[in-house]
Amino acid sequence: MFKTGASLRRIVTCLGVALVFVACGGDGGSGSGSGAPAAVPTTLVPAPSPVLTVAIGTALESVPSVTLKDQYGAGMANVWIQWTPSSGNIFADSSLTNANGTATSGTWTLGTVSGLQTLTARAGALSVVAMAANVSPGPMVGLVTVSTTVTGVVGSTLSTPASVKAVDKYGNGVPNIFVQFAMWAGNGSITGNRQATNENGIATVGSWKLGPLSGQQSIRADDHITGATTMVHATALPAPASQFVVIDGNAQTGQAGKRLCTSPIIAVRDQYGNGIGQIPIVFAPGAGSGTVTEASVVSNAGNGYAAVGTWTLSGSVTQTLVVTSPAVPGASLTLTATVAPGVAFSVCTRYLGASGTPRQRQAVTTAVQRWQRVIAGHAQTSTLAENANRCFPGQPAINEVVEDLLLFVQIAPMDGPGTMVARAGPCAVHLPSGLTQMGLLQLDSADLELLLGQGTLDNLVTHELGHVLGFGTLWYSQNVLSGAGTNDPFFTGASARAQFALLPNSYAGTPVPVEGTGEIGTRDAHWRHAVFNTELMQGFTAPNMPMSRVTVGSLADLGYVVDVSKADAFSFPSTARASTTTATALVRDVLDTDIWGSTKNGRRVLVQGARNPLVWR
Numbered sequence: 036m037f038k039t040g041a042s043l044r045r046i047v048t049c050l051g052v053a054l055v056f057v058a059c060g061g062d063g064g065s066g067s068g069s070g071a072p073a074a075v076p077t078t079l080v081p082a083p084s085p086v087l088t089v090a091i092g093t094a095l096e097s098v099p100s101v102t103l104k105d106q107y108g109a110g111m112a113n114v115w116i117q118w119t120p121s122s123g124n125i126f127a128d129s130s131l132t133n134a135n136g137t138a139t140s141g142t143w144t145l146g147t148v149s150g151l152q153t154l155t156a157r158a159g160a161l162s163v164v165a166m167a168a169n170v171s172p173g174p175m176v177g178l179v180t181v182s183t184t185v186t187g188v189v190g191s192t193l194s195t196p197a198s199v200k201a202v203d204k205y206g207n208g209v210p211n212i213f214v215q216f217a218m219w220a221g222n223g224s225i226t227g228n229r230q231a232t233n234e235n236g237i238a239t240v241g242s243w244k245l246g247p248l249s250g251q252q253s254i255r256a257d258d259h260i261t262g263a264t265t266m267v268h269a270t271a272l273p274a275p276a277s278q279f280v281v282i283d284g285n286a287q288t289g290q291a292g293k294r295l296c297t298s299p300i301i302a303v304r305d306q307y308g309n310g311i312g313q314i315p316i317v318f319a320p321g322a323g324s325g326t327v328t329e330a331s332v333v334s335n336a337g338n339g340y341a342a343v344g345t346w347t348l349s350g351s352v353t354q355t356l357v358v359t360s361p362a363v364p365g366a367s368l369t370l371t372a373t374v375a376p377g378v379a380f381s382v383c384t385r386y387l388g389a390s391g392t393p394r395q396r397q398a399v400t401t402a403v404q405r406w407q408r409v410i411a412g413h414a415q416t417s418t419l420a421e422n423a424n425r426c427f428p429g430q431p432a433i434n435e436v437v438e439d440l441l442l443f444v445q446i447a448p449m450d451g452p453g454t455m456v457a458r459a460g461p462c463a464v465h466l467p468s469g470l471t472q473m474g475l476l477q478l479d480s481a482d483l484e485l486l487l488g489q490g491t492l493d494n495l496v497t498h499e500l501g502h503v504l505g506f507g508t509l510w511y512s513q514n515v516l517s518g519a520g521t522n523d524p525f526f527t528g529a530s531a532r533a534q535f536a537l538l539p540n541s542y543a544g545t546p547v548p549v550e551g552t553g554e555i556g557t558r559d560a561h562w563r564h565a566v567f568n569t570e571l572m573q574g575f576t577a578p579n580m581p582m583s584r585v586t587v588g589s590l591a592d593l594g595y596v597v598d599v600s601k602a603d604a605f606s607f608p609s610t611a612r613a614s615t616t617t618a619t620a621l622v623r624d625v626l627d628t629d630i631w632g633s634t635k636n637g638r639r640v641l642v643q644g645a646r647n648p649l650v651w652r
């Protein structure tokens with residue numbers, strides 16, 4: 036049989052240069068020549084080697100070998116065999132086959148991954164596992180949390196497994212460790228609380244039923260032998276929204292045609308009381324129940340709260356606001372509001388903190404209602420924007436429309452028993468009316484029980500509210516006080532003077548006499564005690580403090596619409612009776628602060644500065 040010249044040359048070349056047979060074999064395998072083919076690597080045969088079971092990190096003493104054979108079954112010498120461990124290190128990663136075609140690896144030091152590790156021999160495209168070892172994990176050193184995204188609905192049994200893993204120092208799972216599970220947070224319950232780790236080192240609690248509170252709930256896993264511990268946290272999602280509850284602003288009393296003081300707030304909750312956000316809420320006034328702004332809102336993601344913008348009442352005595360949601364069919368909540376008959380002047384009372392006892396708060400309500408009987412008309416509605424703490428410490432930031440008067444009330448310790456018992460006055464006024472828009476009423480909680488026992492608490496609070504309205508406090512900006520700082524100051528308003536003249540009196544000086552003695556904040560800010568005796572707005576408390584027509588007239592002089600017929604019966608005493616035995620002087624009971632107003636175009640105006648030298652000398 037003849038061969039072509041090219042084929043002969045290839046055979047001769049390959050025989051003469053056996054070291055490079057791989058390349059020749061490649062050519063021969065794909066060549067088109069005929070005749071006896073060159074030797075090519077065909078099989079890689081491992082020497083028999085048992086699968087070892089060894090500890091992590093062991094350096095194997097017995098080293099594997101493989102034999103490379105050609106297509107005729109003959110060993111092929113001088114071929115590089117590459118050795119690749121699945122884990123760990125090999126002393127030399129390649130070695131040459133000997134005359135029999137056999138190559139031996141260097142020492143294999145096993146890696147730190149437990150389970151089956153292999154050492155693979157390769158010659159060109161041929162490969163074979165030369166040796167395998169089952170590597171056991173090292174001693175357990177800790178527990179780690181496997182389940183990091185456990186999520187379910189409150190009150191339900193989790194479908195997501197809650198698992199932990201016992202690990203050796205390399206992080207390999209350690210089987211047959213007994214793990215104790217226990218509830219840690221969330222008031223849920225578990226079953227199967229003692230579990231052995233499986234072949235992968237993992238222990239899974241039997242079941243976990245979440246408690247009723249949404250948020251994070253936790254179970255704890257312990258290995259009591261090593262003291263190892265870890266936690267599994269679950270995110271408990273609220274159950275479906277099923278109810279609306281009142282948070283604030285229900286059952287208020289307001290005036291026809293005006294906004295309610297507090298915009299109602301409700302919360303969307305599930306059956307367990309968890310707040311649910313992102314629920315569309317509709318606020319709908321009932322028949323004859325006025326109008327609302329921002330009637331459609333979405334509940335707050337944090338607490339499920341939803342607030343209507345403002346609720347402006349109509350004239351009906353009882354009005355309703357119905358809360359529903361297209362996302363919560365069948366659920367609804369009805370809020371109510373009442374229109375106070377005959378009240379024209381709005382007072383929105385806001386307590387700061389946990390101010391006062393119910394009886395003390397009742398005194399505030401009584402005082403507000405007393406002045407509302409006297410002030411017969413609306414003052415002004417305007418927008419109030421104030422930074423927090425501008426007027427007094429603890430004042431919240433404000434940006435809202437105020438109908439007549441926004442009254443902050445703080446009942447807290449001021450200076451202990453005695454001396455100051457209260458302090459009150461305006462912080463901001465409506466413009467252009469100049470009437471109080473926002474004011475503060477502070478009562479010293481250390482004095483109030485004594486005053487209540489003396490029967491003067493209601494009088495005191497009514498007196499202080501008079502200062503908030505402007506008595507003795509807006510006299511300077513309204514220019515109705517003369518002779519301030521002298522021993523004969525007097526009020527110059529025409530209405531008060533007219534009412535003073537209508538009441539029989541023997542006063543020979545210039546009416547209306549204002550206090551010209553006493554502590555700062557008492558003088559120049561009250562009626563003269565020696566003339567007015569126990570009248571409401573002189574500077575000493577008494578069990579009976581009638582609100583005279585003169586006081587009501589003085590409010591008209593400030594700009595209020597008043598009804599003098601609602602004043603209390605009052606007559607001036609003879610000078611012989613002009614004294615009291617249980618009186619408490621109202622020391623420094625006039626709030627000293629800057630009084631600001633905002634013009635219609637939003638410009639801020641300082642109407643009256645703090646520490647007015649006429650009051651504070």
Ligand SMILES: [Zn+2]
Binds near residue numbers: 498499560561573625
């Ligand atoms: Zn006073």
